[in-house]
Amino acid sequence: MSKRKEKASKQQDPVTRSDMLSNGFHGYKEGYEKLEKIGVTQHNRDFFNKIFVPVFLMVSTPNFVMLLWYTATKHKGSYGNMVHSITQASTLDSLRELWGDVHICSNFALSVVFGYCIWALLLMKCLPGKLVKGPITPKGNTPVYKDNGFSHYVVTMTTLFILTVILKKYNLSPSVVYDNFGDILGTLNVLSAIFCIFLYIKGLYSPSSTDCGSSGNIIFDYYWGTELYPRVLGFDIKVFTNCRFGMTIWAVLVYIYALKSFELHGFVDSMIVSAILQLAYITKFFWWEAGYLSTIDIMVDRAGYYICWGCLVYVPSLYASVSLYLVNNPVYLGRFWSTFILTCGLLSISVNYFADWQKQRVRSADGDCLIWGKKPNIIRAKYTLEDGQEKESILLTSGWWGLSRHFHYIPEILLALFWTLPAGFENFMPFSYVIFLTILLTHRSFRDDDKCSSKYGPFWMDYCERVPHRIVPYLF
Ligand SMILES: NC(=O)C1=CN([C@@H]2O[C@H](COP(=O)(O)OP(=O)(O)OC[C@H]3O[C@@H](n4cnc5c(N)ncnc54)[C@H](OP(=O)(O)O)[C@@H]3O)[C@@H](O)[C@H]2O)C=CC1
Ligand SMILES: CC(C)CCC[C@@H](C)[C@H]1CC[C@H]2C3=CC=C4C[C@@H](O)CC[C@]4(C)[C@H]3CC[C@]12C
Numbered sequence: 001m002s003k004r005k006e007k008a009s010k011q012q013d014p015v016t017r018s019d020m021l022s023n024g025f026h027g028y029k030e031g032y033e034k035l036e037k038i039g040v041t042q043h044n045r046d047f048f049n050k051i052f053v054p055v056f057l058m059v060s061t062p063n064f065v066m067l068l069w070y071t072a073t074k075h076k077g078s079y080g081n082m083v084h085s086i087t088q089a090s091t092l093d094s095l096r097e098l099w100g101d102v103h104i105c106s107n108f109a110l111s112v113v114f115g116y117c118i119w120a121l122l123l124m125k126c127l128p129g130k131l132v133k134g135p136i137t138p139k140g141n142t143p144v145y146k147d148n149g150f151s152h153y154v155v156t157m158t159t160l161f162i163l164t165v166i167l168k169k170y171n172l173s174p175s176v177v178y179d180n181f182g183d184i185l186g187t188l189n190v191l192s193a194i195f196c197i198f199l200y201i202k203g204l205y206s207p208s209s210t211d212c213g214s215s216g217n218i219i220f221d222y223y224w225g226t227e228l229y230p231r232v233l234g235f236d237i238k239v240f241t242n243c244r245f246g247m248t249i250w251a252v253l254v255y256i257y258a259l260k261s262f263e264l265h266g267f268v269d270s271m272i273v274s275a276i277l278q279l280a281y282i283t284k285f286f287w288w289e290a291g292y293l294s295t296i297d298i299m300v301d302r303a304g305y306y307i308c309w310g311c312l313v314y315v316p317s318l319y320a321s322v323s324l325y326l327v328n329n330p331v332y333l334g335r336f337w338s339t340f341i342l343t344c345g346l347l348s349i350s351v352n353y354f355a356d357w358q359k360q361r362v363r364s365a366d367g368d369c370l371i372w373g374k375k376p377n378i379i380r381a382k383y384t385l386e387d388g389q390e391k392e393s394i395l396l397t398s399g400w401w402g403l404s405r406h407f408h409y410i411p412e413i414l415l416a417l418f419w420t421l422p423a424g425f426e427n428f429m430p431f432s433y434v435i436f437l438t439i440l441l442t443h444r445s446f447r448d449d450d451k452c453s454s455k456y457g458p459f460w461m462d463y464c465e466r467v468p469h470r471i472v473p474y475l476f
Pocket of ligand 1: 296297
């Protein structure tokens with residue numbers, strides 16, 4: 001191996017055999033051998049990745065989302081006060097205090113959750129949209145989707161606005177969702193966990209495609225899922241949970257929290273600045289929804305607790321938490337800071353959008369396009385599917401993708417920071433999302449590099465050699 005190649009291989013992270021299998025692509029095994037050399041056994045790794053982490057997350061995250069809501073609504077967004085209050089009692093009593101006031105499956109909560117699901121499913125079926133092909137899966141399947149996410153989003157948000165105007169005439173308001181959000185969140189938590197049991201069984205006994213199977217470990221299968229893209233009655237489950245539920249409910253909640261804040265305090269600039277940035281980001285997401293269907297969430301992550309519960313419960317609670325916090329903690333920014341934060345936030349959204357766009361553009365034009373006004377630098381990377389078929393794909397090594405391998409995560413994190421800054425520094429709670437996101441994206445950059453190195457082998461090493469930094473140019 002040449003010196004340059006050797007150096008690049010050192011920048012690779014270890015790839016476990018099970019990672020390679022779950023990615024489903026043949027290829028690069030050097031990282032795995034490295035792991036064996038330093039004596040980490042397969043058994044220890046399996047226990048940590050397949051039992052400890054899933055159990056830890058499945059126990060902590062449902063409580064964490066309830067705590068977040070509880071802190072924002074009952075302790076004015078102060079983790080300190082919340083911890084003080086719950087540490088007065090035993091763990092069991094604390095859990096009781098946390099869940100005790102919540103009416104799981106109350107009539108109101110059930111009507112809101114099921115009412116919205118029926119609405120979203122109807123729109124998914126009825127709104128027109130071009131059929132788009134997802135990327136080919138490791139088993140050689142090509143899922144087809146109806147690209148009507150943007151119209152679903154516009155119709156839903158417009159209807160919500162019209163509903164607000166109509167309800168006002170009767171002295172009612174959609175902000176009743178904020179008043180009962182504890183019940184709704186508790187209900188969502190429980191229903192989503194049951195839904196994941198359904199997905200687990202469906203993947204084992206009635207899978208929708210050959211991209212399915214069990215790892216032999218029930219805990220891991222429930223957490224990770226047993227199917228890559230399950231379909232029920234013609235509905236794609238991951239498109240529903242990730243886009244039509246998680247991302248849309250996030251937007252709906254941002255709107256409802258802003259409305260509640262207006263009803264309580266009149267116009268509060270921090271709430272509006274944060275809401276504009278979040279809604280602009282979500283609008284960008286739906287505009288690019290077909291692109292999202294080629295990300296690792298769809299290509300690699302199966303429909304289990306991680307993705308489905310995550311999108312049904314974690315996204316609505318954690319992702320919208322800055323707005324939830326601002327309802328009880330209005331901050332007045334003034335014109336200068338409002339304009340400054342808005343401008344920086346919108347700039348971050350455009351950089352993030354154009355990075356995703358460059359990657360898609362260069363592939364759809366087969367490299368025959370301009371990136372930053374120049375002919376793009378590309379690698380024509382070959383890879384092999386599980387059935388042995390040879391395929392080729394393009395890796396862009398210029399534009400945003402020439403600065404670092406995941407440069408687009410920087411504007412993603414900065415943007416989250418910009419919609420959090422309006423909440424000020426009095427409490428730590430509003431920073432929960434941006435901290436989670438930084439950890440998630442750092443971990444994701446490792447996962448993605450693992451996935452790409454096992455998929456593309458030497459071609460990915462070549463990319464790492466040309467673009468040596470993972471996220472932050474010259475640093476990391
Ligand atoms: N707010 C949140 O919670 C999160 C937001 N995001 C955002 O979602 C968007 C998509 O996420 P992202 O992680 O990028 O999605 P992906 O993880 O799917 O993107 C990485 C994939 O792109 C392909 N790829 C990698 N490098 C190149 C390259 N140089 N040229 C061409 N293709 C390449 C590879 O797929 P292939 O197999 O096709 O080669 C790789 O697996 C981003 O805007 C990100 O910021 C992401 C995660 C969390
Ligand atoms: C249960 C958990 C501890 C963690 C659950 C994590 C998931 C909810 C999130 C993992 C990856 C996230 C996303 C990836 C890419 C996205 C595109 C972006 O433009 C919008 C956000 C998102 C859809 C985002 C949503 C949450 C995750 C699926």
